[in-house]
Amino acid sequence: MEPNPRKTTSIRELGAIDIGALREAVLALSESDWEAGNANKPNRFGALDATQHIIFRFVSNFTDWRQSYETPLWSEWKGLLEPVLAQATAAFGYRHGAFPRVMLARMAPGGVIHPHKDQNPAAKWPHKIHVPLVTNEGVTFFVEGTGYHLPEGQAVEVNNMGLHAVANRGDSQRIHLIFEYYDVDQPEPDWLAGLQSAAVSSGS
Helix, strand or coil: CCCCCCCCCCEEEEEECCCHHHHHHHHCCCHHHHHHHHHCCCCCCHHHCCEEEEEEEEECCCCCCCCEEECHHHHHHHHHHHHHHHHHHHHHCCCCEECCCEEEEEECCCCEEEEECCCCHHHCCCEEEEEEEECCCCEEEEECCEEECCCCCEEEEECCCCCEEEEECCCCCEEEEEEEEEECCCCCCHHHHHHHHHHHHHCC
């Protein structure tokens, strides 16, 4: 299953984003808000244990990015999220873009996300985009062993197909808006039909 050839192979800067209103709302979240969001999250992958998440949109299964759903929080937050999503993806120039996954991710000081690759097929096609809302100089995002500091308010596409990791060596939280984005008009990969046929045959 080859990934989308349009995806970055390292880091792609997408420009400065107006995060003011969203950042203010995120900073107003209570610990109980984060605990409740994290308790209900569907993305329980071992490498992400050090990170808390609040989910707004997510894929319905891990084989098809075209199937996704909105959580109840989406309707409450979409007025803040949609302008940021639109600004962050403007550089792609897609006429019909979709966002299968949208979430907040918070990493405590000293937190580490160990080196990993996003393995599920639904992650191979969409662009993976980060918008740092709160960070510090001690946070490093690694892609294939190269470290990058992602500044607040700068949208960045990251290579989730390569080995990537995060370390927060600072003394404050790191909070990112993380989402996936794809071009609805782009022809789908040949291997997607095979996955769907296999799922039907297995009765899943």
